[in-house]
Amino acid sequence: MRIPFIKMHGLGNDFIVLDARDGDMPPLEAHVARALADRHTGIGCDQLIVLEPSEVADFRMRIRNADGGEVEVCGNATRAVAMLHGEPVEIETVAGILSARPEEGGAAVDMGEPEFGWDAIPLSDPMDTLDMPVGWDGLERPVAVNVGNPHAVFFVRDCDKVDLARLGPAIERDPLFPERVNVNVATIENRSEIRLRVWERGAGLTRACGTGACATAVAAMRRKLVDREVVVTLPGGKLLITWGEDGRVTMTGPATESFRGSFDWGDFA
Incomplete structure (x- = not known):
């Protein structure tokens, strides 16, 4: 066939x-x-x-x-x-x-409303998903977000210097994440720009991750690091992420x- x-x-x-x-x-x-x-x-x-x-x-x-x-x-x-x-x-x-x-x-995609409850991520134990009291070899206190799939977002001084090929698999499969997790390392450039690298659950290092860009933007907005519309730059290019007053996330890109x-x-x- x-x-x-x-x-x-x-x-x-x-x-x-x-x-x-x-x-x-x-x-x-x-x-x-x-x-x-x-x-x-x-x-x-x-x-x-x-x-x-x-x-x-x-x-x-x-x-x-x-x-x-x-x-x-x-x-x-x-x-x-x-x-x-x-x-x-x-x-x-x-x-x-x-x-x-x-x-x-x-295309532009309405990604819906993100979820932040520990059991919606899901995590194995209750904790504050905006400032998780956990860390892995220098990557510490991530934000957890579910945008249709689970993400852990770490904000770092320079995301390009993180050994994500080594740390990504360990965090993805940590028992804290019973359904595994996508691992995002992000650097805030200014109020409207974020630089991002992603270890994608089941795929590994990727040149771009749309849900990762959405999760990272929302995590940065929750921590009041950026405005409600940002450009997220990944190794493969740029995505525009907007978190509207209605609570819904829109992703626009090529x-x-x-x-x-x-x-x-x-x-x-």
Whole structure:
């Protein structure tokens, strides 16, 4: 069975997009996702995006990370599929329904209202999520935010000097985070700019993470370090994050189609 795919990226965070809305594609199991995501023997990606029919939105988006694990939401992928759709769209995800509208070169996504309760992150123990009394080898007192998936945000003097490749996996899998966590290290440049690097749960170091940018911006706003609209600069580029008075977070940024192709399902199953 030949399966068509679209390779896309949002600021270098790359995806394989598979359209299963006609029901002809077999279920994407974890081992198939891992094989397709392999950059040496597969197509290569950070996440695999499967579009399915939905009874409550225009379509459903399911997401598997490169390790095969399914996750709730991906901000960069939401911009990408909104751009593919070509008009305002509602997208069903595990985290709820996201609204998006294409813009020139990308899309704006209503990411909904962030959650801050320790049990909504979730954490294994009750604690103040605005100033968590924990640390890992110099990374201390993070902010925890759930923007559809869980994030820990550390504010540091220079995020580029943090050994995130070493510390990211340890924090991601710490027992404090029963569903694992995305790890963000951020530097406040001024009231309207943040510099950010992200260790993404199940994907590792990434050039961009849309939910990470949202979580980091909200964390900085809660600590009154920045204004309610900021530019977040990641290794792959910039995202504009706004936290409105209605409590909802909007992420605006680019998305790009790289190429299209097809593969034989049996080669990876």
